[in-house]
Amino acid sequence: MKKIIYLVTQSDFGGAQKYVFELASNLPPDQYKIIVAAGSEGDGELFSRLADFANIKTIKLKNLKRLPSILGALRAIKEIEKLLFAEKPDILHLNSSAAGVLGSLAAKKYKNKTCLPLRVIYTAHGWAFSEPGFLKQKIYLFLEKITAKYKDIFIVLSEKDKQMALKYKIAPLKKIIKIYNGINPVDLNFLEKQEARKILGVSPALGNIANFYKTKGLGYLIEAMYILQQQGKDIGLVIIGDGPERKSLEKQIAKYNLEKNVFLLGKKTKASRYLKAFDIFVLPSVKEGFPFVILEAMSAEIPIIATTVGAIPEILENEKSGILVPPKNSKALVGAIIELLDSPQKQKNLAENAKQKLANFSLSQTLSQTYSLY
Secondary structure, three states, X not given: OEEEEEEEOOXXXXXXXXXXXXXXXXXXXXXXXXEEXXXXXXXXXXXXXXXXXXXXXXXXXOOOOOOOOXXXXXXXXXXXXXXXXXXXXXXXXXXXXXXXXXXXXHHHHHHHHHOOOOEEEEEEOOOHHHOOOHHHHHHHHHHHHHHHHHOOEEEEOOHHHHHHHHHOOOOOHHHXXXXXXXXXXXXXXXXXXXXXXXXXXXXXXXXXXXXXXXXXXXXXXXXXXXXXXXXXXXXXXXXXXXXXXXXXXXXXXXXXXXXXXXXXEEOOOOHHHHHHHOXXXXXXXXXXXXXXXXXXXXXXXXXXEEEOOOOHHHHOOEOXXXXXXXXXXXXXXXXXXXXXXXXXXXXXXXXXXXHHHHHHOEHHHHHXXXXXXX
């Protein structure tokens, strides 16, 4: 029986955590011993969801953080190394940038000391060196490159990320595997529009579900709402989620006097079930890997406006199954929003075409391709 450790930086339930949850919870328990380890940051929803699975052991790592100090990083490496010594896994599957860098360094030390075999797989949920900030980009790229030699396989979630890995010489082609994320629509229990709106307490034209990070581009969407207001468009926007950018977003909403138009509703358990509350789903990200929420919005038959980042152009075809706009462009968002608001028939066509494309992104395919690497 093989033992596998999944390592992810935070314990909330964003894209990387959903990915880990699906992989861990669907592994055959008679063939694998499964451990999911995550840092202490986050609301712990990943651990809460995994509590229903008696065969999955969960471990909280107090030193593993999204942006650790140098001392904190060294402590995290030591903590992960201690976990490896205690569990002696056959496979270490790393997820997200901090876990990828620190976990691979811990794995190197572990293998050097024990000479035990350990297969290290790393899923890049969007390259961190594509995030905003020149210095941040340089640091992340350097860290990815120097730790790449300690990883046996790189899983990328899009052709774009595959080409970026090759362009920046992070790993050779033979070590890079592209596997799209997938969902099982049967698992999604959407609330009907009126019920979802009643629970949320608002009836928004536009909606978004995201962690409040700069990479999600929420400020550009709020700026778009201000432009729409200036043009006499009195519409509502709901954003479900939370995170470190909340205060900044609240200040922006107050600056533009949008308190009656833009609502930050905080985190909601199983947030995707509220998708039908929105007339249009808008994802203004400046960086993505492969956002599950796009697949969920497709399944909910909600027309989608999204930016041309990460795997999104590989999921949606512009003007056929969604409207795609450049990132960091509030005016482009405004144009797309007005175009859809003025055309209910186009909303319907886009939503129907998007749902038909879901067959290309099945959970069963994601699982089988990933498990074959194990």
